[in-house]
Amino acid sequence: MLSFDGLEGTALEAAQAECILAKIGNAVAWIFAPLGWGNWKMTVAAITGLIAKRERSRNNRTVIRICRSCRRRSRNLG
Numbered sequence: 877m878l879s880f881d882g883l884e885g886t887a888l889e890a891a892q893a894e895c896i897l898a899k900i901g902n903a904v905a906w907i908f909a910p911l912g913w914g915n916w917k918m919t920v921a922a923i924t925g926l927i928a929k930r931e932r933s934r935n936n937r938t939v940i941r942i943c944r945s946c947r948r949r950s951r952n953l954g
Contacts, residue, residue, distance in 0.1 A: 901916030
């Protein structure tokens with residue numbers, strides 16, 4: 877894991893540009909350029925945000941299924 881502690885300004889920008897996430901973001905940034913997100917930081921933020929949202933909705937569906945299952949079982953017992 878990279879550490880950017882103690883870096884400021886140009887040194888921080890240079891160090892961030894060398895990380896693997898920046899390289900991936902730069903590779904796909906052209907897809908987001910028409911939206912005005914031509915740099916790697918905005919691209920990475922959008923992609924990770926979409927992944928997190930997808931994961932959360934999947935977890936919510938799982939919780940809902942468990943609640944429904946518990947209600948059915950309690951009805952069958954009572």
